[in-house]
Amino acid sequence: MRPELIEASGLLRSPDPAAMDRALAxxxxxxxxxxxxxxxxxxxxxxxxxxxxxxxxxxxxKIENPQALAVWLYKVTRNRCxxxxxxxxxxxxxxxxxxxxxxxxxxxxxxxxxxxxxxxAQAISQQNSERLHEAVxxxxxxxxxxxxxxxxxELSAAEVAKITGLQEGTVRVRLHxxxxxxxxxxxxLTSGKSRPAQRSKRASLRRPLDCKQIFAxxxxxxxxxxxxxxxxxxxxxxxxxxPCVAFLQDLSRAVERCRTHAVDCESSSARALRKVLxxxxxxxxx
Numbered sequence: 476m477r478p479e480l481i482e483a484s485g486l487l488r489s490p491d492p493a494a495m496d497r498a499l500a501x502x503x504x505x506x507x508x509x510x511x512x513x514x515x516x517x518x519x520x521x522x523x524x525x526x527x528x529x530x531x532x533x534x535x536x537k538i539e540n541p542q543a544l545a546v547w548l549y550k551v552t553r554n555r556c557x558x559x560x561x562x563x564x565x566x567x568x569x570x571x572x573x574x575x576x577x578x579x580x581x582x583x584x585x586x587x588x589x590x591x592x593x594x595x596a597q598a599i600s601q602q603n604s605e606r607l608h609e610a611v612x613x614x615x616x617x618x619x620x621x622x623x624x625x626x627x628x629e630l631s632a633a634e635v636a637k638i639t640g641l642q643e644g645t646v647r648v649r650l651h652x653x654x655x656x657x658x659x660x661x662x663x664l665t666s667g668k669s670r671p672a673q674r675s676k677r678a679s680l681r682r683p684l685d686c687k688q689i690f691a692x693x694x695x696x697x698x699x700x701x702x703x704x705x706x707x708x709x710x711x712x713x714x715x716x717x718p719c720v721a722f723l724q725d726l727s728r729a730v731e732r733c734r735t736h737a738v739d740c741e742s743s744s745a746r747a748l749r750k751v752l753x754x755x756x757x758x759x760x761x
C-alpha cells in the first residue's frame with residue numbers, strides 16, 4: 476500500500492485543519508495518479524479526482540484503517556474512471572494469451588547478448604515516464620487495472636481482489652500477463668521497432684517446454700509466491716539457462732519502472748480545489 480494512504484488515514488482523525496489539508500493533498504495525489512494511469516488522459520483524471528473527493532467527504536471520518544480506506548477509495552475511483560474514460564487509441568481488442576507474450580528464440584538471443592545498461596543510461600530510461608505511460612496504455616483495460624493497482628499503487632493481490640471482485644488467483648494471472656505485455660512494449664519502444672506480430676502455433680513450439688513453464692510462473696517467482704519445491708525447480712532451471720536469466724532480468728526492470736513511476740498532480744487548480752474541499756469538510760463535520 477502506498478505510504479500516502481497510511482499517512483492520510485491517520486491525519487483524517489485529527490481535528491487540526493492543517494492535518495486535514497495535508498490528508499486531502501495526499502488523497503488528491505492518490506486519486507489523480509491512479510486515474511491518470513488507468514484512464515490515460517489528464518483531463519479525465521482531473522474530473523475524476525474532483526468528483527471522487529467531493530463524494531468522499533461525508534465518509535472519510537467513518538473509515539477506520541488504511542486498508543479499508545484504500546479498498547474504498549480505489550473502488551470508487553475505478554468506477555468513476557470507467558464511466559468517463561475515453562477508449563485508448565493504444566489498447567488492443569484481443570484477450571492476452573500467455574503464448575503470444577512469450578519471447579521468440581531470436582528475442583532471447585538478443586537479450587542474452589545485449590550490453591548491460593550503464594547506470595547513466597538506466598537513469599535516463601527511468602526518467603522517461605512518457606514512454607512508460609504509453610506502454611501501460613497499450614495494455615487492455617482489465618489487465619492494465621491489475622498492473623496499476625498492484626505494481627504502481629503498491630497494493631497486495633488480496634487487496635486488488637477486494638477492489639475488483641476477482642479471485643486472488645485471477646489477479647495473479649492477469650498481473651503476470653500485464654507485466655509481460657508492458658515489458659514487450661517497452662522493448663519495442665526503446666528499440667524503435669514495431670511490436671511483434673501474433674505468433675503462429677509452429678513458432679511457439681520452438682520454445683523448450685521447460686522454458687515455457689518457467690515463463691508462465693515468472694511473476695510468482697519474482698514475488699515470492701511459489702512454495703519451496705516449485706521455487707527449487709525454478710532455481711535449478713534458471714541457473715543452467717542463460718536465456719531465462721536474461722529474460723527474467725528484463726522483466727524485472729520493466730516491473731521496477733512501473734513501481735517507481737510517479738505522476739505529479741500539484742498545481743494551482745489542485746490547491747484551489749483542496750481549499751474548497753476543506754471548507755466543505757469542515758461544514759459537514761460541524
